Amino acid sequence: MQQIQVHEHCKLKRYIWELPVRWCHWVNALSLVILAATGAFIAHPFSVAHSASDFVMGWVRFIHFTFAYIFTISVVSRIIWAFTGNRYAGWREFFPMRTVKGREKLRDMFRYYLFMTHQVPETVGHNPLAATAYFAVYCIYLAMILTGFAMYALHAPGGAMYRAMGFMYAIFSIPMLHLVHHALPWLLLGFVINHIYSAWLMDIKEHGAEISSMFSGYKFTLKREHED
Amino acid sequence: MDKEQFDGADDLVGRSSEKREYSIGEILRERGVSRRDFLKFCSAMTAALALPAAFSPKLAQALDEVKRVPVVWLEFQDCAGNTEALLRAANPTVAELVLDILSVDYHETIMAAAGHQAEAALEKTFNDYRGKYICVVEGSIPMKDGGVYGCVGGRSYLDRARQICGSAAATIAVGTCAAYGGIPAAVPNPTGAVGVMEAVPGVTVINLPGCPVNADNLTATIVHYLVFGKIPDLDSHGRPLFAYGKRIHDNCERRPHFDAGQYVEKWGDEGHRKGYCLYKMGCKGPATFHNCPSQRYNEKTSWPVGAGHGCAGCSEPNFWDTMSPMYKRLPNVPGFGIEHTADQIGVGLAVGTAAAFAVHGALKALSKDKEPGEETKEG
Ligand code: HEM
Ligand code: HEM
Numbered sequence: 001m002q003q004i005q006v007h008e009h010c011k012l013k014r015y016i017w018e019l020p021v022r023w024c025h026w027v028n029a030l031s032l033v034i035l036a037a038t039g040a041f042i043a044h045p046f047s048v049a050h051s052a053s054d055f056v057m058g059w060v061r062f063i064h065f066t067f068a069y070i071f072t073i074s075v076v077s078r079i080i081w082a083f084t085g086n087r088y089a090g091w092r093e094f095f096p097m098r099t100v101k102g103r104e105k106l107r108d109m110f111r112y113y114l115f116m117t118h119q120v121p122e123t124v125g126h127n128p129l130a131a132t133a134y135f136a137v138y139c140i141y142l143a144m145i146l147t148g149f150a151m152y153a154l155h156a157p158g159g160a161m162y163r164a165m166g167f168m169y170a171i172f173s174i175p176m177l178h179l180v181h182h183a184l185p186w187l188l189l190g191f192v193i194n195h196i197y198s199a200w201l202m203d204i205k206e207h208g209a210e211i212s213s214m215f216s217g218y219k220f221t222l223k224r225e226h227e228d
Numbered sequence: 229m230d231k232e233q234f235d236g237a238d239d240l241v242g243r244s245s246e247k248r249e250y251s252i253g254e255i256l257r258e259r260g261v262s263r264r265d266f267l268k269f270c271s272a273m274t275a276a277l278a279l280p281a282a283f284s285p286k287l288a289q290a291l292d293e294v295k296r297v298p299v300v301w302l303e304f305q306d307c308a309g310n311t312e313a314l315l316r317a318a319n320p321t322v323a324e325l326v327l328d329i330l331s332v333d334y335h336e337t338i339m340a341a342a343g344h345q346a347e348a349a350l351e352k353t354f355n356d357y358r359g360k361y362i363c364v365v366e367g368s369i370p371m372k373d374g375g376v377y378g379c380v381g382g383r384s385y386l387d388r389a390r391q392i393c394g395s396a397a398a399t400i401a402v403g404t405c406a407a408y409g410g411i412p413a414a415v416p417n418p419t420g421a422v423g424v425m426e427a428v429p430g431v432t433v434i435n436l437p438g439c440p441v442n443a444d445n446l447t448a449t450i451v452h453y454l455v456f457g458k459i460p461d462l463d464s465h466g467r468p469l470f471a472y473g474k475r476i477h478d479n480c481e482r483r484p485h486f487d488a489g490q491y492v493e494k495w496g497d498e499g500h501r502k503g504y505c506l507y508k509m510g511c512k513g514p515a516t517f518h519n520c521p522s523q524r525y526n527e528k529t530s531w532p533v534g535a536g537h538g539c540a541g542c543s544e545p546n547f548w549d550t551m552s553p554m555y556k557r558l559p560n561v562p563g564f565g566i567e568h569t570a571d572q573i574g575v576g577l578a579v580g581t582a583a584a585f586a587v588h589g590a591l592k593a594l595s596k597d598k599e600p601g602e603e604t605k606e607g
Contacts, residue, residue, distance in 0.1 A: 043571075045508070047499060049488040056489030115591065122600035154475055157463065157517065166464070173550035174515035175541075179558050179570060186574025190581040197585040201592055207599050222601045 011220040016125060017213055021089050024078040025214055028141075031071035032192070036185050038064040043182055068148055075141050088125035094135040096128040106132070120205045124221050130198060137191055140184050147172070147181040252454070253292030266291075276448035276523060277460070278470040290455040297454065298353050298361040301335035302392060304385040305378055305412045305421055306367025310403040311337045313440035313525075330450065333361075336380070347381050354392060362450065363396035365389065368405040368412045369427040372420030389428050398432045398459050399424055402446055404542055407435035407466070414548035425466055434459050435466040437518075439542035444523050445471040463517070465545060471523070476513035476539050479521040482506065500536060510555040511538030518543045 017025075041060045048056050082091040096102030106128040108121040113129065126134065150168035153161040172180065203210040213219045250258075256266055270288040274281060303311070315338065332338070334350040341349055353361050367385075370377035375386030393399040401424045404410035412421035425433045436445055449468055452460045460468040477483065485491070485505040492500040492509050507514070516539050520531040533539055541551030553560065561570050 045489060045491060047489060047491050047493065047504070049485075049490045052484045052488050052490060054488040054490075056487075058487035112597075113588075115595070118595065118597045120597050120599050154514070155478055157473060157475070158469070169464075173546065174544070175512070175550055175559050178515075179561070182558055183561070183570040183574065186570070186577055189574070189578045193578065193581045193585060197589060201589065205592070205597055205599060 011208070011222060012224060013218050014124065014221055014225070015217055016088050016219045017217045018081075018085055018089060019217070020077065020081045020085065022214060022217060024074050024081070027070065027074040028078070031067045031074065032188065034067045035064060035071060036189070038067070039181075039185060065152060068145075068152070071141075072145050072149075075138070075145065079138070093126050094131050094138075096131055102128060120202075122206060122208065122221060122223060123202075124219065124223055127198065127202060130195065133191060133194070137188070140187055140191075144181060144184055144188075147177045147184075151177050151181065251293050251295055255296065272444070273448050273451045276444050276470070277452055278473075287451070287455055291451065294454045296331040297397075297450075298357045299330040299332050299364060299450075300350055300353055300361060300392060300396075301332060301364045301366065302388060303336050303380075304365065304367030304369050304389070304406070305419065306403065306405055308337050308366070309440040310366045310406075311335070314443045314446065316526075330362075350392070354395060358395045360397050361395075362453070363393050363399045364446075365393065365399055365401050365406040365424050366403055368409045368421035368423060370412070370419035370421050371427060372418070377419040386427060389424060393424060393428045393431050393433075396431070398434060398453065399428075400434045400436060400446065400449060401425070401466075402436050402441040404437040404439050404547065407437040408545040408547075410437075410439070411548055413546070432459065433466055434462065434468060436471070437465075437467065437543040437545075438520075439540075442471070442518075442520070442523055442525060445519070467517070467543075471519045472517045472543065474517065474519065476516045476518055476520055476533070479519070480513055480533060481521060482533060503536070506533060506536075506538040508557065509538050510553065510557050512541030512544075512547075512551045513539040515551065516541045516544055 038060045042057070042064060045057055045060075048054075081089055082094075087093070092098065096106045105121065105123070108117075108119075109123070109127060109129045111117045112119065112121055125131075146165075146168055149161060150165040150172070151174070153159065153165050154174065156162060168177065199211050199214075202208075208220045209216075209218065253266070267284070267288055270291065271281070271284045274284040274287055277283075279287075301311075333353040334346065336346070339346060339349070369375070369385045369389050371386060375384040378385040380388065401407040405412060405421070406424055408423045409417070409421045409426075410423075412419060413423075423435070424431075425435065434449055436442075436449060438445075445468070448470065449460060452468075452470075460470055463469055463472055465472075477486070480486075482503060482505045485503070486507055490499060490502075490504040492504045492506050494500070495509070505511075511533065513533060520539070521533070524531045524534065538555070540554055541547045544551065550559070556569075558570060561568060561573060564573060
């Protein structure tokens, strides 16, 4: 039987990820890597200094807090964009379970991942399985931000940030804040492994320029607008 | 109660009723405390209250004129450690001053009276100075089963606390047990122990947690009340801001070692001998608010971190449950075995995910999948 080549299909070039989505994605990814690395040092520091006038932990914490602010701004911006951006960026994307069509896509993707079919589903916006995970990831982001700022505000008790975080202190003891902030990055690491693998997998299987789409914004699909 | 009994009680605590009308300055002079010592005490108190040094003369003047306040000291589920902290102060002059400023009418550990006479002394202060006396509470109050787990003079602690704290000008809860239930309230809290604030809601309570209370903070709180006529500003846990307004970690003498990156790795190592930061040894300084680093204990001799042991977090609510394990920085993960710390669970999770996806990826790389739109290709 003859082999049909990819170029025999005419794919459409479609603008999917708007600039804010791409920026937020890479700012988040970069911040997360830096926050995880500096956070790991904060959690398990090793004695590196030669004199008490060194400032190793001081700088590590400074970088952690600087990127904490950058990360927070980026996460909040992306959440706002979920209400103002195009439909691929919209909040509905993250809950494919809500619609019949979404559940269908979810089932197809699930079957593909579990080797139950060889048919690679085409996704124009978010991969429905991934989108479900993104919602969980954003919840973890918010938990990291809240526990992070709750710990951060302890240097100025009674200050505006401390008072704003009052509800956090009512829910968590301070060591528990540390534990939650310490444990959740492991879930994020699990997600990132999964996520990069899936981006790779769908890139090589779907031939829609999955990975480069997160840089350029363009995907290549058979489906036209209003067809997906 | 008849008149005779009241007088008798008065004699037993070593004072006659008229004496109460003397001012504190007069009493101190009568006791032979020099003006110089008095002024020294005033500047120490000004510092403890975190007031500017210029306040010291004003404090001295106000203390000179102010009358003593009657104090009753109630002990509940406690170890008398706070009493000890107060009485065992190394410098007798200051300890005396404390006791002179307080007109302690009832204190189970130190009073000479016993039995009915002791109860009469308490009753008398309660009746004569209603709304004016200060009640100091040491120890937690058991609430379970109607408060049957502790009683004195035939009445439950809860009952006594309701009566005595209810009519006090202010109640000072000294030590973590009186403030938040402390060790008796640790899980599973068999007696339903709570602090005064919870046991007697609605009364004015100043919490001075710590294990034990720092006697200087107690004295300063009372001086504040005497001089300004009101209780000091409190934080959300009812603790005076002058003593609990800053985190131990942020005032710690070992903080430069934290910022530098010099840590004690194990007890007795070189870092420990050199006084490095105890962060990795489970010090709870980053989670605890108290003025230990500046006020210190036992006439400013030392404090736990100064002596080379991490902070146990004793002045925070529920510290026994929330700050444990004492020598680990993070709590154990609830629901997992004691040995499974968050990181072991995390590594397991990450390795598991990576392995699963490696296998998945290998299988997917081998399988001939149909890309979208590729209907004719063979499977
Ligand atoms: C998702 C991104 C983040 C990651 C992966 C991360 C990671 C970590 C880790 C692993 C620790 C050590 C926790 C411990 O063992 O006690 C830590 C500490 C900390 N993080 Fe984050 N963090 C993130 C975001 C933030 C944010 C948004 C803030 C907000 C200000 C923040 C503030 C802090 C603070 C204050 C500490 C404690 C520092 C100390 O105890 O000296 N983090 N972080
Ligand atoms: C720390 C690392 C990373 C994190 C936390 C992360 C997180 C995310 C999140 C939350 C989204 C949803 C985007 C949105 O709608 O805002 C996303 C999408 C995406 N990411 Fe990442 N990402 C990371 C790294 C990467 C890397 C290294 C790649 C490329 C290999 C990549 C490729 C993609 C692609 C292609 C999408 C869109 C795919 C889809 O949703 O179906 N990401 N990522």
